[in-house]
Amino acid sequence: MYTQDDKRCTLGDLVTHVQSGDCVAIGGGLSWREPMAAIRELIRQDIKGLKLVGSAHGIDVDLLCGAGVVAVSAESYVGFEQDFGMAINYRRACEAGLVKVEDNCCYTLVQQLRAAISGLPFMPIRSVQGTDFIQLHPEFKTMTCPFTGDQLVLVPALKPDVAILHAHYADQHGNLHIEGPPVADILFAKASAKVIVTVEEIIPHEELAQKGVTIPYFYVTAISEVPYGAHPTSCYPHYAYDREHTANYYQAAKHGADGFRENYLNPFIFGCKDNDTYIEAIGGKAKLACLEQWEESVEQWIQLYE
Amino acid sequence: MNNKAKIQTCTLGELMIYQIALSIEDGILAFHGFGSPLVQLALHLAKRTHAPRLVLVAGATYGVNPTPPFLTPTTNDFAMNRGAECHLNIEELFDLAASGRMGRMFLSGLQIDKWGNMNVTRVEKNGKLTLKLPGGGGGCNLSCDTDRVTIWTAAHRAPPDEQGRRRYRLVERRDFVTSMGHRTAEGMHRSRMPFRGQGPDCIITDLGIFEFNSDGHAQLRAIYPDTSVELVAENTEFDFPVAENLTTADLPEVEMIEFIRRLDPMKIHQRELSPADRERTFPLDGV
Numbered sequence: 001m002y003t004q005d006d007k008r009c010t011l012g013d014l015v016t017h018v019q020s021g022d023c024v025a026i027g028g029g030l031s032w033r034e035p036m037a038a039i040r041e042l043i044r045q046d047i048k049g050l051k052l053v054g055s056a057h058g059i060d061v062d063l064l065c066g067a068g069v070v071a072v073s074a075e076s077y078v079g080f081e082q083d084f085g086m087a088i089n090y091r092r093a094c095e096a097g098l099v100k101v102e103d104n105c106c107y108t109l110v111q112q113l114r115a116a117i118s119g120l121p122f123m124p125i126r127s128v129q130g131t132d133f134i135q136l137h138p139e140f141k142t143m144t145c146p147f148t149g150d151q152l153v154l155v156p157a158l159k160p161d162v163a164i165l166h167a168h169y170a171d172q173h174g175n176l177h178i179e180g181p182p183v184a185d186i187l188f189a190k191a192s193a194k195v196i197v198t199v200e201e202i203i204p205h206e207e208l209a210q211k212g213v214t215i216p217y218f219y220v221t222a223i224s225e226v227p228y229g230a231h232p233t234s235c236y237p238h239y240a241y242d243r244e245h246t247a248n249y250y251q252a253a254k255h256g257a258d259g260f261r262e263n264y265l266n267p268f269i270f271g272c273k274d275n276d277t278y279i280e281a282i283g284g285k286a287k288l289a290c291l292e293q294w295e296e297s298v299e300q301w302i303q304l305y306e
Numbered sequence: 307m308n309n310k311a312k313i314q315t316c317t318l319g320e321l322m323i324y325q326i327a328l329s330i331e332d333g334i335l336a337f338h339g340f341g342s343p344l345v346q347l348a349l350h351l352a353k354r355t356h357a358p359r360l361v362l363v364a365g366a367t368y369g370v371n372p373t374p375p376f377l378t379p380t381t382n383d384f385a386m387n388r389g390a391e392c393h394l395n396i397e398e399l400f401d402l403a404a405s406g407r408m409g410r411m412f413l414s415g416l417q418i419d420k421w422g423n424m425n426v427t428r429v430e431k432n433g434k435l436t437l438k439l440p441g442g443g444g445g446c447n448l449s450c451d452t453d454r455v456t457i458w459t460a461a462h463r464a465p466p467d468e469q470g471r472r473r474y475r476l477v478e479r480r481d482f483v484t485s486m487g488h489r490t491a492e493g494m495h496r497s498r499m500p501f502r503g504q505g506p507d508c509i510i511t512d513l514g515i516f517e518f519n520s521d522g523h524a525q526l527r528a529i530y531p532d533t534s535v536e537l538v539a540e541n542t543e544f545d546f547p548v549a550e551n552l553t554t555a556d557l558p559e560v561e562m563i564e565f566i567r568r569l570d571p572m573k574i575h576q577r578e579l580s581p582a583d584r585e586r587t588f589p590l591d592g593v
Contacts, residue, residue: 029366030340032382055396056340056366056382056443079440081341082577083379086440094438101435103427106444107400107451114397126404126500127450130490131483132427150500181367181382184396236384243379294384298375301385305378305572 001218002195007174008202011275014224015041017196018162021071023051025192026060027165028233029183030081031241034060035166037229037275038198042164043067044269053160055106055184059233059246062087065099066253066260067269074102076109080250083243088253089260105133110184112158116191124152163192166230167214168238170197171205174220175213180236186215194221198229200238226275228288240294240304245282313560318512318586319575320566321530322460323347324558325510326412329456332357334409335402337452339365339443340381343575344458345412347377347566351558354565368394377570379577400444403451406502411452413445413506414459417480420524420544422457422487422506424449425480442484449485450499455506460578462511464541474543476511476524488522495522512583514538515555519547528555531588557588 015038018024028034039060051072052061061078064070066089073094078087093099111123124143129151134140141154165185169177176197178185189195195215202225228235232242232249252263272278279288294301316324326348330336336352338345342365353360353371362371366382369390378385394402402408415424416439426445429437449455464472479491488505489495496505508527509516515528525547526538535548558566566575576584 030382031380032366075441077340077441077443079341081380082343082574091438095435097435101428101438103441105442105446106396107404107447110397110400125447126502127447127486129499130450130486130494130496131446133446133484148500152500180384180387181369181393182395183366183382186395187397234383241380241383302376302571 002174002221003218006172007220007223008172009222009224011037011041011198011224011226014038014196014198014222015045015047017194017221018042018047018164020047021049022161023053025053025160025163025184025188026057027163027183027185027188028060028230029056029181030058031083031233031246032181032183033166033230033235034233035164035198035229036060036231036233037226037278038164038166038196039063040269040278043069043265053104053109053158055109058087059249062089062253065090065093066257067265068098070099072100072102074104076104076106084246084250088250092257102136103133104137108133108155109158110187112155113184113187113191115155115157116159117187120157122154122156124154126150126152128153158191160188160192162194162196163188165189165195165197166235167197167199168235169201169203169208169211170199170223171208172202173205174217174223175205175208176215176220177208177211178214182214189215189219195219196221197223198226199223200227200229200235201225228279229275231282237295239288239291240301242282242287242291243305313563313590315587315589316557316563318583319344319579320558320563321555321588322458322510322512323351323566323575324562325515325555326456326458327352327355329508329510330357330360330410333359335361335363335407336410337363337365337399337408337448338412339445342412342414343377343570344460344578346386347570347575350569351562351565355562363394363399364390368396368399370394374569377572377574379572379574400447403448404502406453408448408452410454410456411448412456412458413449413485414457415480415484416475417477418457418459418475418509419477419480419487420546421489421522422455422509422518422524423480423483423491424457424485424487425482427482427484430481445485449487450501450503452503454504457506457509458511459509460512460583461580462513462541463580463583472541474541476542476544478543488518512579513541516546517549523547525549526552528553530555532586557590560590
């Protein structure tokens, strides 16, 4: 239980809750509401050897792989969909043996988190048998159901060391409000030992209560106000996905591990001491205005993808 | 007087979208994953034509019956979620499948075998990882739990390289089973496992359409106006039976094509097709 009255801290202090070697659950999904500012800070603080668990992810996991932070990936998908295709840094790190591949599947993950949330050692599922995930995960066991006689797969409780989330709003006590799809964030928050969160804005509790509490404060370890903290992924309705920046990222990733360091990590992470300098590096106010104006017209919105 | 040029042909992408749409029954709950624009368009087309009571659950956002203003290249996007009647969360969506209430799901693979087993996880050479694929999301679970699965791929064609070798999409043997078809690698039928779902009932490709026979083996059911059984066989690593009533697949109607083009102004779905396949068109009957 995290009951302190005021959980606000700097982004630098927030990330000190993550230790090298931790099992980490990253919130958001694909190009939506990834905690990118916290991920950049993790890289700057030289944290290593993380095991990542999650459902469908993209640039967040790819960037951590490109920076050499990841030892094991148990994600269910890492890619850039039909937008750019395969996740280049992730592929390179997996194929070079730098990242151990322990792919999982979405419902298996959900049931593992639910077991942790319920204080149970495992949850049963019908699926997965007959596929090669059984060989990939020797920790999955099978049993004959004492009620029906069916053979079920038991998946063990998964309790990540830290969940890293990005939310729209928090109050200083740590109550969170997320707009739009929460993806697996609520499950991650309830199952993880620690929950660290960047938010667009910290607001008074009364205002937050009116919007609605998505995740109660006592799950949350610490919060940091980092506007545009999901960039280049989207945080609608605040701002859209920055496809142009992501295209440049993808080009940089194509130039090998060293090329990626030179063309992306150096200018956008190591060369930026904090999120404000990062925002300047990606184009400052003009770029942000462009991403914030997605709702002006459908034509303007479409242009962000072209 | 309509000053728009009348549509006289459809593209391969539009034909595939229409054929995927035809696999969707009215009144069921159907769900698409991410990275699948052909399927997203097919679901919206089905809902606006023969399946108005479809419970359409959008991938990644889990919005129900959304009315997106345009198709985006990213699935978890507010545009794809616009106008949703209500929302599910991740556990509710997968619980619906696990409890037998998801009627249809759509899956693809870099390797698809004759039983409909698919690999989107890893390609190996002598037991060593040579190509890490993006992974299957929830496809493994849903291939077991969902009542019916539509398999699709826009990369069936496997042209020979300079040494004459083909890199097949429809393969004799896949390197990893990410999602379950009708039989395991050892030949055990899925009915021996306690699954809710009955497995895939079609494979819709850029060259034709397969069904699955009573053995659970892929069997060619339809070709396209510009393909043949021989062409399909040449591009398929495994041998397959051909249905007695083999047909040429129907083409979509003009209004359907207009709907697809309105919903996908950036032609995102064409990114699933090879550059050559983007040029394939079929003259519509009676126009």
